[in-house]
Structures are given as C-alpha cells and as structure tokens.
Amino acid sequence: MKAVHLLAAKPWIWSWLAAAVVWTATVAVTGGAGAFGLTQAALTFAAFSVIVGTGQMFVITLGPGNIDLSVPATMTLAGTVALKLMNVDNGMIAPGLVVALAIGIAVGVGNYGLIKLLRIPPIIATLAMSFIVQSAAIWTNRGLRIKPPSLLAEFTTSSTFAIPNMAIVALLVAVIAWVLLEKSLYGRWILAIGQSMAAARMAGIPVDGTRFATYVLCAVLAALCGYLLACFSGGAALNMGAEYLLMSIAVVVIGGTSVAGGDSNVPGIWGASLFLFLVVSMLNTYGLGAGFRLIMTGLIIIGVIVVASGRRARQP
Amino acid sequence: MNIREILLASAAALCVGLPVSASADTSDKTIALSNNYAGNSWRQAMLTSWNKVTGQAVADGVVAAADAFTTAENQVTEQAAQIQNMILQGYDAIVLNAASPEGLNGAVKEACDAGIVVVSFDGIVTEPCAWRIAVDFHEMGRSQIEYLAGRLPDGGNLLEIRGLAGVFVDDEISGGIHAGVEEHPQFEIVGSVHGDWAQDVAQKAVAGILPSLPKIDAVVTQGGDGYGAAQAFAATDREMPIIIMGNRHDELTWWKEQKDANGYETMSVSIAPGVSTLAFWVAQQILDGKEVPKDLTVPFLRIDQDNLEEGLANTEPGGVANIEYSQEDALEVIQAAM
Structure with missing residues (x-):
C-alpha cells in the first residue's frame, strides 16, 4: 500500500500509465499479434524524442521563459553536415560525430551569447538562431541526401538482445541525465536557479555559467539526435527536425516536469515519448479520420497533463 | 578575310543562330518569382531550375530580368507584403507559388490593378485576374x-x-x-x-x-x-x-x-520542380501579347520500369526527378488548354 502511495506521488508515473493504457488498447485491436513489433517500433522512435527532450528538459528547468526553439534546426544542420563529411565512408564515423557535436556546441554558445550579451529573451534568441542555423543547413546541403556509412546505418537500425540499439543509446543518455540532475552539484544548481534565480545568485551559485552550460548541453543533445536520426532514416533531409520542436517540449511537459522550472524528472521523458508515439499508432490502427485523430491526440494529451498535475496541489 | 570581316561574319552567324522565338517584344520586361517556401528538396530544385532557365533567357535578351524571392516563414502576410513590394518595384509580371489559395487574393488583385501579369503555379490563387497553372x-x-x-x-x-x-x-x-x-x-x-x-x-x-x-x-x-x-x-x-x-x-x-x-x-x-520554368514561359508569352486561357494544367512526370535509369540520371542526388520546360513546351500547354 505504501509502495502504491509512493509511486502515485511520482510526477512521472502518469505518463507511464498513459503509455501502458494506449499500448494495451492498440494491441487489443489485433488480438495480441504485433505486440512485439509495436513495442520495438515504439522503443526505437521514442528514443529520438528522449534525446532531444532531455536537453529541452534541462533548459526548461532553468525557470520561466527558458526554452530552446533552435532544436529542429540544430538537428538538421548536424545531420546534413555530418553525413556530407562522412560521405558513406565507415572510417569517417568518428570525425562525423565530432563535427555534429561541435555544431551543437557552437549553436549552444551562440544561443546563450544572444541571450546574455544582447539581453534577448530566450524564446526570441533561440528562434533567431534557428533561422541562421536552418539557412546554413540549406546553404551547405541544397537538399542533398547522402546515405550514412553502412556500419552506422546498420547500428542505428538493428537491435541487441531484441532491444533496438537506438533505445539503448537513449537509455544511456537518460541515465547520465538522471545522475546529472539528481546526484550532481550541477543538477542542484539548475534546480535552484529554476526555483528562484535571485536566491540562487545570493547563495553564490554561478548562475551564468550554469545557464550557459545548460543551453550548450541542449544543443549538443539535439545535434546528437540529428546525427543518429539522419543515419537511422537513410540520409539527412532539410525538414527532418521539424517534428521535434513541439515533440521536445511536449515530452517534457507530459513527463511531469514543471513548466515553471525548478522541478524536473528524467523517467517521465521516456514515458511521455513512448506515449506520444503510441497514441498516433493507436489512432492510426483504429483507422480514424485525420481531423478526428488530431482532435483525439490533443484531448488525450490535455487529459494526461491535467491528471498528472492534479497531484500538484503540493505542499509548499 | 580581314579581322573586320571575320567579326562581321561571326556576328551574322550569331544572329542567324538565335532562336526566332526570342522576340524583342519582351526584352525590356521584368519578371519576379514570389515563392513562399524553400525548405525541402523539391523547392530547392524548383529554384535551381528557375535560375538556370531564366538566367539563360536574360542572357539571350528574352526578358530584362527574372528575379527570385522567397519568404522566410511560409506566412501569408509575409508573402502579401512581398507582392506589394514587387508592385512598388515595378515588375511587369509576377510568377507566384502561393502560401494560400485565398489569403493572397487582395495583394494579387492590387498587382492586377497596377497592370501586372500574375501567373500562379503549384500553389495557385483563386483571384480571377490571375492565371493558374494547376496540377491535377x-x-x-x-x-x-x-x-x-x-x-x-x-x-x-x-x-x-x-x-x-x-x-x-x-x-x-x-x-x-x-x-x-x-x-x-x-x-x-x-x-x-x-x-x-x-x-x-x-x-x-x-x-x-x-x-x-x-x-x-x-x-x-x-x-x-x-x-x-x-x-x-x-x-x-x-x-x-x-x-x-x-x-x-x-x-x-x-x-x-x-x-x-x-x-x-x-x-x-x-510533378517536376521545373514547373516554375513553365510558369516563367507562360508569363513571358502573356507579356508578349499572346491570348492565354486563365486555367492551365501541368503535365505529370511519370517514371516506369523501363525508363527508370533515364529518370534517375535526370535527378540530382537528394533532389526530385526534373525536367526544365522550354518556350515550345509552354506553347504546347497553352494550346492544349485552348
């Protein structure tokens, strides 16, 4: 009984419950067949949302107004440039990854530079940055689709012990993020900044350094995701990140992280990512019309958020 | 033959070699492309084809200018403002890939009232004064x-x-x-x-x-x-x-x-992204004074098992199978709609 109580107090439990319900409803249609295929697909595609969502979570934790809208553009630029550099050569996999991550660092530095030096609000600064980055992607790539090196394509699309490799990578990212958030000094700092920046400053926390590191971390994770997604889907496309702008924010919110900042959790990102993929699969499986599908997706998401935040009549 | 004669002869040969269709009637006309989006490979190929074909047309003196403009955000308001700028800049024709079938009608009407020929293609507009090159x-x-x-x-x-x-x-x-x-x-x-x-x-x-x-x-x-x-x-x-x-x-x-x-x-x-060049030639024909029906249809580009290799050869890596249209193709499409 106590365990149930403890679990119910966890903000992330609701996204996992929702994912489980939707999974059951989808599998029920086929009478159990396809359960394995659906689980594998869900783990694979949720992995990408987890990677970008984790970065976005750290940024949102910093408190009201902190958000990174340059995520899709960073993914696109990292994917296109890395694939162009690797040019189907297995020997270039490591340099490709390094370049992708370097692009992430550069975008992150640029983002925080705009926010801090020019005193532009994050929402505007990162949006402006995303125009620059997206244009750079168009300029370097011109719609060129180069196939990923064969080893990398093989790695991203296959499984180890029936678990998709992408899910393993995302799990690693999530574990590192969990340690950072819950066990490290850095995690304490961003939580403190999110709860009250003024108080954090008074307490001697290096506010600027922490925020800077967080924006860089978010962009690096987006770049990593772009690199992996481009390899997974057989080449980078100019519009490949578009879906992940709303996705990265939605998984954070549905996962039970407070939009007001200062209260985050990592497991919820996994639950929310699985849930968002499964909802679309479920509605597709039921064969509902597009309009109805979109309305249902919206309603279900609102429902989960309302239930998840209901417990937030929390103690002060 | 001395140098002078050689030069004269070459000039004469050049004149003969020029296509007859490059009539001088539109040589002082300017055409603008108003494009609402450039963020995918189809649109990139569309812009490349436009630059290639219109660049040649300008060099040949068929038209005076053919500039391409793309809006940043695929927004109706932004494209309407862009069209208004084109009116002020005094273009003779606007070739338009529209962000919305109805949203731009006001700006398109203003352009027509200013005596500008408006040819919409792919993303067409419903305003009756504009031409439409639509895909079935x-x-x-x-x-x-x-x-x-x-x-x-x-x-x-x-x-x-x-x-x-x-x-x-x-x-x-x-x-x-x-x-x-x-x-x-x-x-x-x-x-x-x-x-x-x-x-x-x-x-x-x-x-x-x-x-x-x-x-x-x-x-x-x-x-x-x-x-x-x-x-x-x-x-x-x-x-x-x-x-x-x-x-x-x-x-x-x-x-x-x-x-x-x-x-x-x-x-x-x-649809071949080169349809932008079809729209360009249609606009040029209208400026040239030709009677053109308001509604035209874009031909499909279909690839089958036996012409796959050929189709692939005509496709840039990362792009879409493409053909660029010539003035003759435009005349054919116009004829078909008569």
Missing part, C-alpha cells in the same frame, strides 16, 4: 490505382500514406486514390497514415501501424514518403509490397537497387 492531383491519385489494377488484377490490401493533414493537395490526391478504389473494388485500403510528405515521418507512421495490419500488397503514396515506407517494411519480416514512388532521388535509387537485385517493379509519378 486527383488524377495523380487515381492513376496509381489504375497502375496497380494492371499489376494486381485480383486486387489486394492497400496501405495509404497521406500528406499533411488539412492541406488541399492531400485531400485531392487521397480523393483520387479513393475514387480509383471505387472503380476497382478488388482493392481495399486497410490502413491509412499521415507521412507529411517527409521520409522520416512516413517511416515512423508506417512502423507504428504495421504490426496491426494484415498482409499489405501495395502502398499508395503522395511523394517523398516512399523510401520511408520501404525502410519501415524492411525492418520487419514482411514481404516488400509494391510501393508507388514520388520521383525523389532516394526513392528512385532504392527502386533501382531493388530492380537490380530482385527485379522489383513499380512506378513513380510526381
């Missing part, structure tokens, strides 16, 4: 089922990949596909997903619905999504269905690989 998307959908009826006389299960929900093009192509299925009732659409014309989105959507579906015999698509569907099928142990392609380089390359490996057969249909 309904027929594009129907022709897929017709092809499949030839390949699979006994019919079978279809998976439909749609485009972006709520967009006119998606409704039209899907309407055509459903009309085709009504004509050929041996086919049944057992599943439908939205792939947003993007390879990765299609891959994700198909991977999500496949576990719940029976055997799929063919996949009907809208272009840009065929390779994603193939990837999703390849990840399972299902038999590869007939996937209709949409002329993208990745789709054609994959088809070619399969054709060489196991004789895989399908067809591919889409």
Whole structure:
C-alpha cells in the first residue's frame, strides 16, 4: 500500500500509465499479434524524442521563459553536415560525430551569447538562431541526401538482445541525465536557479555559467539526435527536425516536469515519448479520420497533463 | 578575310543562330518569382531550375530580368507584403507559388490593378485576374490505382500514406486514390497514415501501424514518403509490397537497387520542380501579347520500369526527378488548354 502511495506521488508515473493504457488498447485491436513489433517500433522512435527532450528538459528547468526553439534546426544542420563529411565512408564515423557535436556546441554558445550579451529573451534568441542555423543547413546541403556509412546505418537500425540499439543509446543518455540532475552539484544548481534565480545568485551559485552550460548541453543533445536520426532514416533531409520542436517540449511537459522550472524528472521523458508515439499508432490502427485523430491526440494529451498535475496541489 | 570581316561574319552567324522565338517584344520586361517556401528538396530544385532557365533567357535578351524571392516563414502576410513590394518595384509580371489559395487574393488583385501579369503555379490563387497553372492531383491519385489494377488484377490490401493533414493537395490526391478504389473494388485500403510528405515521418507512421495490419500488397503514396515506407517494411519480416514512388532521388535509387537485385517493379509519378520554368514561359508569352486561357494544367512526370535509369540520371542526388520546360513546351500547354 505504501509502495502504491509512493509511486502515485511520482510526477512521472502518469505518463507511464498513459503509455501502458494506449499500448494495451492498440494491441487489443489485433488480438495480441504485433505486440512485439509495436513495442520495438515504439522503443526505437521514442528514443529520438528522449534525446532531444532531455536537453529541452534541462533548459526548461532553468525557470520561466527558458526554452530552446533552435532544436529542429540544430538537428538538421548536424545531420546534413555530418553525413556530407562522412560521405558513406565507415572510417569517417568518428570525425562525423565530432563535427555534429561541435555544431551543437557552437549553436549552444551562440544561443546563450544572444541571450546574455544582447539581453534577448530566450524564446526570441533561440528562434533567431534557428533561422541562421536552418539557412546554413540549406546553404551547405541544397537538399542533398547522402546515405550514412553502412556500419552506422546498420547500428542505428538493428537491435541487441531484441532491444533496438537506438533505445539503448537513449537509455544511456537518460541515465547520465538522471545522475546529472539528481546526484550532481550541477543538477542542484539548475534546480535552484529554476526555483528562484535571485536566491540562487545570493547563495553564490554561478548562475551564468550554469545557464550557459545548460543551453550548450541542449544543443549538443539535439545535434546528437540529428546525427543518429539522419543515419537511422537513410540520409539527412532539410525538414527532418521539424517534428521535434513541439515533440521536445511536449515530452517534457507530459513527463511531469514543471513548466515553471525548478522541478524536473528524467523517467517521465521516456514515458511521455513512448506515449506520444503510441497514441498516433493507436489512432492510426483504429483507422480514424485525420481531423478526428488530431482532435483525439490533443484531448488525450490535455487529459494526461491535467491528471498528472492534479497531484500538484503540493505542499509548499 | 580581314579581322573586320571575320567579326562581321561571326556576328551574322550569331544572329542567324538565335532562336526566332526570342522576340524583342519582351526584352525590356521584368519578371519576379514570389515563392513562399524553400525548405525541402523539391523547392530547392524548383529554384535551381528557375535560375538556370531564366538566367539563360536574360542572357539571350528574352526578358530584362527574372528575379527570385522567397519568404522566410511560409506566412501569408509575409508573402502579401512581398507582392506589394514587387508592385512598388515595378515588375511587369509576377510568377507566384502561393502560401494560400485565398489569403493572397487582395495583394494579387492590387498587382492586377497596377497592370501586372500574375501567373500562379503549384500553389495557385483563386483571384480571377490571375492565371493558374494547376496540377491535377486527383488524377495523380487515381492513376496509381489504375497502375496497380494492371499489376494486381485480383486486387489486394492497400496501405495509404497521406500528406499533411488539412492541406488541399492531400485531400485531392487521397480523393483520387479513393475514387480509383471505387472503380476497382478488388482493392481495399486497410490502413491509412499521415507521412507529411517527409521520409522520416512516413517511416515512423508506417512502423507504428504495421504490426496491426494484415498482409499489405501495395502502398499508395503522395511523394517523398516512399523510401520511408520501404525502410519501415524492411525492418520487419514482411514481404516488400509494391510501393508507388514520388520521383525523389532516394526513392528512385532504392527502386533501382531493388530492380537490380530482385527485379522489383513499380512506378513513380510526381510533378517536376521545373514547373516554375513553365510558369516563367507562360508569363513571358502573356507579356508578349499572346491570348492565354486563365486555367492551365501541368503535365505529370511519370517514371516506369523501363525508363527508370533515364529518370534517375535526370535527378540530382537528394533532389526530385526534373525536367526544365522550354518556350515550345509552354506553347504546347497553352494550346492544349485552348
């Protein structure tokens, strides 16, 4: 009984419950067949949302107004440039990854530079940055689709012990993020900044350094995701990140992280990512019309958020 | 022959060599391209074709200028402002790929009132004073089922990949596909997903619905999504269905690989991005004083099993199978609409 109580107090439990319900409803249609295929697909595609969502979570934790809208553009630029550099050569996999991550660092530095030096609000600064980055992607790539090196394509699309490799990578990212958030000094700092920046400053926390590191971390994770997604889907496309702008924010919110900042959790990102993929699969499986599908997706998401935040009549 | 004579002779030869159609009547005219979006490979190819063909036309003195402008955010208001700027800059004709069929009508009307010829293509506008070079998307959908009826006389299960929900093009192509299925009732659409014309989105959507579906015999698509569907099928142990392609380089390359490996057969249909150059020549013809009907239709670019290699050769890596139109092609399209 106590365990149930403890679990119910966890903000992330609701996204996992929702994912489980939707999974059951989808599998029920086929009478159990396809359960394995659906689980594998869900783990694979949720992995990408987890990677970008984790970065976005750290940024949102910093408190009201902190958000990174340059995520899709960073993914696109990292994917296109890395694939162009690797040019189907297995020997270039490591340099490709390094370049992708370097692009992430550069975008992150640029983002925080705009926010801090020019005193532009994050929402505007990162949006402006995303125009620059997206244009750079168009300029370097011109719609060129180069196939990923064969080893990398093989790695991203296959499984180890029936678990998709992408899910393993995302799990690693999530574990590192969990340690950072819950066990490290850095995690304490961003939580403190999110709860009250003024108080954090008074307490001697290096506010600027922490925020800077967080924006860089978010962009690096987006770049990593772009690199992996481009390899997974057989080449980078100019519009490949578009879906992940709303996705990265939605998984954070549905996962039970407070939009007001200062209260985050990592497991919820996994639950929310699985849930968002499964909802679309479920509605597709039921064969509902597009309009109805979109309305249902919206309603279900609102429902989960309302239930998840209901417990937030929390103690002060 | 002295130098002078050689020069004269060369000049004369050049004059003879010039195409007769490059009449001087439009040589002082300026044409602008107003484009609402550049963020995918189709639009990139469209702009490249425009630059290539109009650049040559300007060099040949057919028109004085043909500048391309693209809005940053695919917004109606932004494109309306762009058109108003073009009116102020005094262009003689505006070739328009519109962000909305109705939203730009005000700006288009202003341009017409200022005596500017407006030719819309691909994304057309409904304002009556403008010309429209429209794609028969309904027929594009129907022709897929017709092809499949030839390949699979006994019919079978279809998976439909749609485009972006709520967009006119998606409704039209899907309407055509459903009309085709009504004509050929041996086919049944057992599943439908939205792939947003993007390879990765299609891959994700198909991977999500496949576990719940029976055997799929063919996949009907809208272009840009065929390779994603193939990837999703390849990840399972299902038999590869007939996937209709949409002329993208990745789709054609994959088809070619399969054709060489196991004789895989399908067809591919889409609109060549070079349709921007068709619109350019139509605008030039209107400026030249030719009577042109207000509604024209863009020809399809279809690739079949036997001309796959040729189609692939005409496709830039990462782009869409393309042809650039000439002035003669434009005259033919105009003639067909008369």
